Amino acid sequence: MSRLATKVALVTGGGAGLGRATCLAFAAESAAVVVADRDAEGAAGTVSLIERKGGSAVSVETDVTQASDCERMVAEATSRFGRLDFAYNNAGMGGEGLPTHETTLVHWDALMAVNLTGVFLSMKYEIPAMLETGGGAIVNTSSIRGLVSYPDLSAYTASKHAVFGLTKSAALEYADKGIRINAVCPGVVKTALVEQSYARMPGFEERSLALHPVGRFGEPEEIAATVVWLCSDEASYVAGAGLVVDGGWVAQ
Amino acid sequence: MTDAQFAGKVALVTGASGGIGRAAALRFARGGATIVCADVDEDGGHETVSLVAAGGGTASLVLADVSSESDVESLVDITMHEYGRLDIAFNNAGIGLFGKPLVEITEDEYDRVMGVNSTGVFLCLKYEIPAMLQSGGGCIVNTASKAGLVGDAGLSVYSASKHAVVGMTKTAALEYARKGIRVNCVAPGVIDTDINTPFWQANPGAYEEFSKKPPMGRMGTAEEVAEAVAWLCTDDAAFVHGHAMSVDAGLLAE
């Protein structure tokens, strides 16, 4: 399938989980993919998976909390592939599982830096590159925790609400300049990051599953497919939206 | 997405005689679905059927007023009788009532708008769900509106009717999430279709004004909404339940 042939996509946190699944989904549509991740090995792994299937990809070791890294990852896309069409700002970390007053400032700052500032810094460099080639599409990973909350996840929830707010503002600024910006709000998807979070919160997984109207957690591929669709021309009138992929969680 | 994403599926589209309904019928047909078009407008309905056929697809027309229980029951019966299954339903039939302040809205106008937009969706869900359960599952998309999520001056009863659609969407989604039926709705912003014509005619200059309102600087097309509806009905959207998907160029973000 080559809906996105000649297009270039950049994914942060592309070395694992939702990011990796989305890199593979972009590549399956023939887009060239820039895999950015703090974990160089993970990113290289994603690139191998793509190349093995005949696709085109490059990895860039990137810490999204660093402006210079974000600048560099975008420069890699434009210098290697000549353009940047799509970006999926997905790099993120999970919550600690502690109530608000026990949450440490260290955890708060670290989480905000990745989940929120990282999205801001990523867009800061992606947008000019896209404006240069006449437009593009950006999807930021918010979460169902960007719409509702859950106990013992205050920093994570705050960061994901903030990402949704940031998404909406940016969307309004660039909608008539050819760049569509949206958020995806995944429900609970079993990735390594989520499993780590759950390990810190005993009983959470069972309770979470019971509360999912659909009776199961999501698959990374389901989020990936949503992101790719949002970037495609088929979503040409979708901007500033938070697309909820959560098995019915926020509907209740 | 391939040309065969809806191959073998039977899709029912209400309000298929024009606008978003027609665009959706054509879109589903392009994906290989067999279409049952429902509407009160016979000429428009026949035209949609012809357009589907011209594109190589299969469609039939059933005249039905979604605010009538017997019409909706027959519509689903005929579909099951003709095709033996129902996989997709796009409950889209709707009428507008734009530009009238609440205190000026008459009982008749209230009843008409709520009858088609809310009761119509209820009746469709009521009869489609058992048919889909019989068919082993299915996917329903209702047409809500940006006005189903927020209010707007001059839209009170329309907004009420579309909020009701959102409420029914969420509840039905919760009831059938584990039974193989996915229910969602689309919330279009300002889309360039005939539902708006009376308002443009009554308010000179409004068309140009509303064209500039969306953050993208233009109205949406029926096809753009149809793409979102179609996507919601693919397996890629299997984890999307009870969602009100905005297709509004950022209007709701403001």
Add this chain to the structure above:
Amino acid sequence: MSDFDHKIALVTGAGSGIGRATALVFAREGAAVACSDIDTESGEATVRMIEDLGGTASFVRADVSVGSDVEAMVQTVVERYGRLDVAHNNAGIGGLGKPIDGHSLSEFERTMAINTKGVFHGMKYQIPQMLKQGGGAIVNTSSMMGLVGLAGISAYSASKHAVVGLTRSAALEYGSKGVRINCVCPGIIRTPINQKYWDEFPEAEKEWLSIEPIGRYGEPEEVAEVVAWMASDEASFMHGHALSVDGGATAQ
């Protein structure tokens, strides 16, 4: 809370539950209260309760689903008291405990007629009177189910979502003309409506408790205090809002 001295308040569904509680609060704060209900006995009982506490009240019977009843009700209030300052459109019926396809058309229509059309009728006749006076405040009773869904109560949820839609739109139409319009979204409250549901579905009374982060159901008085505050001058900048009084239920 501001004095409601010399103010005239109208409450529909004043014969029980949230309506009765609100009528009592308005009276406590000095308003003369027109208590309306479809059930004369309970409506008049509310009037007696108010008078026993030294307040001023009267009963006016109305079926809010009938436009002419509501028109006459507002007329009667104006004839008796000369004005109408505050209206609480609260009359409503509850959920049915069956899936959407298990509802009959007449059940659906009845729920919508009372819960939604009743609010439409209320505002249709209250607003012109308030405009004549230069202003007023209206609070409509929606529900937590006007914001989210719950299995088994689709007609109720549809009707309460619709109340939010009516409220927001009417607010935008009349705000600059001095009429403040908001709605309250109660969570699960110990009212006769819910008691009736729990009598029929006893498991629900226990099950629904898990919906309330606060760990208990609400009391009608707790909603009434919020309604009265929203109708008072202290809430003078609150407009077009759906205020949740739900023990945290919609935060999750």
